[in-house]
Amino acid sequence: MDELTKIVSRASAAVIAIDQTTAAWRAKTDLSPVSVADEAANAVIMQGLACLLPGLPIVSEEGRCRQASLAPGALYALVDPLDGTREFLAGRDEFTVNIAIVWDGRPRVGLIAAPALGLVWRGIVGQGAERLRLAPGAEPHQASEISTVCTRQRPPEGFVALVSRSHFDTQTDALLKRLPIATQVSCGSSLKFCRIAEGSADLYVRLAQTCEWDVAAGHALVVAAGGAVTAPDGADLVYGRVIDDFHIPAFIAWGHPTSVQETLDHLQRSRRT
Numbered sequence: 001m002d003e004l005t006k007i008v009s010r011a012s013a014a015v016i017a018i019d020q021t022t023a024a025w026r027a028k029t030d031l032s033p034v035s036v037a038d039e040a041a042n043a044v045i046m047q048g049l050a051c052l053l054p055g056l057p058i059v060s061e062e063g064r065c066r067q068a069s070l071a072p073g074a075l076y077a078l079v080d081p082l083d084g085t086r087e088f089l090a091g092r093d094e095f096t097v098n099i100a101i102v103w104d105g106r107p108r109v110g111l112i113a114a115p116a117l118g119l120v121w122r123g124i125v126g127q128g129a130e131r132l133r134l135a136p137g138a139e140p141h142q143a144s145e146i147s148t149v150c151t152r153q154r155p156p157e158g159f160v161a162l163v164s165r166s167h168f169d170t171q172t173d174a175l176l177k178r179l180p181i182a183t184q185v186s187c188g189s190s191l192k193f194c195r196i197a198e199g200s201a202d203l204y205v206r207l208a209q210t211c212e213w214d215v216a217a218g219h220a221l222v223v224a225a226g227g228a229v230t231a232p233d234g235a236d237l238v239y240g241r242v243i244d245d246f247h248i249p250a251f252i253a254w255g256h257p258t259s260v261q262e263t264l265d266h267l268q269r270s271r272r273t
Contacts, residue, residue, distance in 0.1 A: 002140045004099060004111055005122060005132070007048035011041040011097045012115035013137030015082055020091050033085045038062050041081035041097055049077055049099075059246060061213045070242050075103045078239070080213040084189030086166050093117055094165065094188030100216035105238045110220030112190050121149065121194045123224025129197055151227040151255040152199040154262075158182035159202040162192040171207040175232075178270045179203075179263065193218025193253055197225035202255035203263075207232060212239050212246040218253065228254045234264050 018037045025035035042062040049058055057070055060079035070076060077099060082088060084095035093116035101109035111122045115136045120143075123129030133145040140146075158180040163172065165188040176184065185201065195201040197218075216239060219229040231237055232250050241247065254260050 001109070001111075001122060001124065003052050004109070005120060005134075005140045007045055007052070008097045008099055008111045008113040008120060009134060009137055009139065010048065011044040011081060012113045012120075014040040014044050015088070015095070015097065016115045016136045020088055023089060025085070025089060033089060034062060035082070035085055035089060037088060038082040038085055042079070045079050045081055045097075045099065049079075053077070059213065061211065070240055073104050074240055075101070076240070078102055078107070078213045078216040080190070080217070083214060084166075084191075087188035092188060094191055096189045096191060096194075098190055098213065098217035100213075100220050102212075102216060102239045105240055106236070107216040107220035107223075107239060110217035110224065112194055112217050112221060114191060114194070119194075121197060121221055123197065123221040125220055125223050127224065129221055129225035131194075131198055149198040149225050151196060151222065151225050152202070153256045154202050154259050155182065159259075160185065160200070161203040161205065162187050162195060162201050163204075164188070164192075164206060167206070167208055167210075169208045172205050175205055175207060175267070178267060180266070190214065190218045193222050196227055196253055196255050197221045199225075199255070202259065204253040205232075206252075207250040209250070210248050212241070212248055215248055215251060219251075222253050222255075226256065228257045228260055230254070230260060234260050 015037045023035045025033045057076040080098040088095040097113040099111045100107045113120045120132040132143040134143045160183045165186045192204045
């Protein structure tokens with residue numbers, strides 16, 4: 001885990017070295033932006049993973065591996081070298097570097113670095129999760145603080161719900177209006193998973209299509225911290241969907257597993273009324 005942390009830290013340094021306000025960028029075929037910072041971080045991560053885990057297949061948003069043999073049971077890395085490129089280019093601090101290790105269709109290890117905040121979250125499913133206060137480029141032993149993080153049960157007054165700043169959609173809005181929401185907060189990138197993992201938020205709903213590399217690291221982190229990430233009906237998410245070009249139709253991240261069935265029951269009752 002420390003070696004993986006070094007990789008995300010070095011990638012964070014590569015991102016933060018680039019001026020957000022003048023960074024060159026272009027639109028990809030899906031019209032999403034990719035910047036020189038995405039490409040710089042991707043180069044660092046690809047090299048680092050190749051040295052640390054030689055032969056491991058790597059699926060990255062920038063330079064995807066499209067192996068027909070990559071079945072749901074495969075062991076592979078999922079990488080989003082700069083999640084929140086729009087936030088980065090807008091000069092905000094809500095952008096992250098993401099690495100996940102997936103095995104048997106499920107993310108088992110997740111690391112998310114927030115370069116502008118000097119923070120790294122990391123978790124192993126079944127072994128817990130941590131937050132490190134770590135300057136970009138620094139090594140784990142140089143962290144000024146390492147804290148165990150865990151999710152929380154839903155407060156009595158209702159969920160603190162996180163929504164995407166750039167990809168909020170009408171379906172998600174409609175579902176949230178049927179839930180006991182105390183506060184709704186807009187946030188960019190996979191930081192939303194981090195806030196759930198550390199117990200400062202309870203729910204993150206996204207009913208629009210997204211990609212595995214956007215979700216996997218946060219999925220592993222939230223589960224390692226005691227939460228859950230599921231399809232909207234409560235079913236498991238399956239990763240390694242080569243046939244679907246690594247797309248995930250929709251998901252919900254929950255701060256506490258007990259919230260899953262309670263909320264699904266609540267939604268069912270609201271449909272009947």
